[in-house]
Amino acid sequence: xxxGTGEAQNGSRANELILAALVDGLRIKNRQLNEKCCHALAxxxxxxxxxxxxxxxxxxxxxxxxxxxxxxxxxxxxxNACDLPRASTVQAALIEAIRVNNPTxxxxxxxxIRTLRYGIADELVRYALMHxxxxxxxxxxxxxxxxxxxxxxxxxxxxxxxxxxxPNSQIRSLTAKILIQNVPATQV
Numbered sequence: 001x002x003x004g005t006g007e008a009q010n011g012s013r014a015n016e017l018i019l020a021a022l023v024d025g026l027r028i029k030n031r032q033l034n035e036k037c038c039h040a041l042a043x044x045x046x047x048x049x050x051x052x053x054x055x056x057x058x059x060x061x062x063x064x065x066x067x068x069x070x071x072x073x074x075x076x077x078x079x080n081a082c083d084l085p086r087a088s089t090v091q092a093a094l095i096e097a098i099r100v101n102n103p104t105x106x107x108x109x110x111x112x113i114r115t116l117r118y119g120i121a122d123e124l125v126r127y128a129l130m131h132x133x134x135x136x137x138x139x140x141x142x143x144x145x146x147x148x149x150x151x152x153x154x155x156x157x158x159x160x161x162x163x164x165x166x167p168n169s170q171i172r173s174l175t176a177k178i179l180i181q182n183v184p185a186t187q188v
Contacts (some may be wrong), residue, residue, distance in 0.1 A: 014115035021108040058085035099137040121150035142174040151182040
């Protein structure tokens with residue numbers, strides 16, 4: 001197998017993981033999440049249709065979920081939504097999927113996030129800081145950063161130093177773990 005073919009297969013697998021998380025995000029009754037997943041799927045264009053239709057036609061799919069899927073598929077089929085910036089809309093939807101209190105969706109979103117660009121840990125930290133008063137969301141976002149094991153940049157590290165003094169012990173603990181796991185070897 002050539003290097004190019006491997007990259008295409010990896011890209012295809014990444015697309016599948018992203019599509020699975022975004023389509024599953026439509027299952028959850030959360031308007032903000034649904035809108036972000038809708039925009040992200042639309043930004044992926046016709047590539048998303050097959051996956052959406054497969055889930056939509058599954059007998060186990062609940063009626064309200066089926067309606068959301070049908071509406072997104074129609075949007076993609078009837079508009080040129082490919083003008084949406086794919087990377088940013090997909091990233092925003094996956095981060096929102098981590099914020100929602102749904103462990104299955106959280107796992108799918110984290111798996112899909114692993115396929116994205118390197119700086120995703122920084123975005124997760126920024127979102128955690130923005131939502132620090134929503135303990136559940138903040139905790140899920142920080143937990144995702146910890147599981148990714150990616151070092152945040154300087155600005156995101158500063159945000160972590162702010163969160164390490166948070167009143168919630170779980171947020172403090174997760175923040176400390178992230179900071180410790182990303183200490184350069186020369187400082188250990």
